[in-house]
Amino acid sequence: MSLARRTLMNAAARLGWRRAYETTAQIDALLTEQTDTAYAGAADHAALATAKHHDVLAVQPGVLDVRGRILADVLYLEGVLTGARTRGLPQELIDRLEDAVDHGHELAVLLAGTVRTTATGTP
Structure with a gap:
């Protein structure tokens, strides 16, 4: 996908406009593109x-942001x-969303614990 098209799609997404994909092949291509884009910057992020x-205080703001x-x-x-529940969408979708929500909350709790370890003062 061209940079101009990606930029336009990102701007539209920020306004709440999103494209739906009808086939798993289209979704797989998008997932691959997202993964490739994320990993392309991984070396820069690490450096x-x-x-x-x-030090621990330097780590804190980034973890809080995430x-x-x-x-x-x-x-x-x-x-x-x-x-999805209200509209009676397929149970498999609901189950996957429940798993994602639960995992996300667990991740938020783990990150909160991580941030707490960066505090240098005593309570």
Whole structure:
């Protein structure tokens, strides 16, 4: 996908417009693209994190940011789950959404614990 098209699609997504895919082949292609894009920057992230995160307090803001984004996304998924239940969508979809929501909440709890370990003061 071209950079211009991806940029336009990202801008549309921020406005709440999203494209639905009808086949698993289309979804698999998108999932592969998302994975490739994420891993393409992984080496840069590792190098930056190594240089920047010299002590526990330097780690804290990034972990807090990630937890906040995950929690917001999980709450969004809870809304999707509620809608799926209300509309009587397939049980397999509901089960998968429940698993994703549960896992997201577990991840948010784990990250909160991680952030707590970065506090240098005593309570």
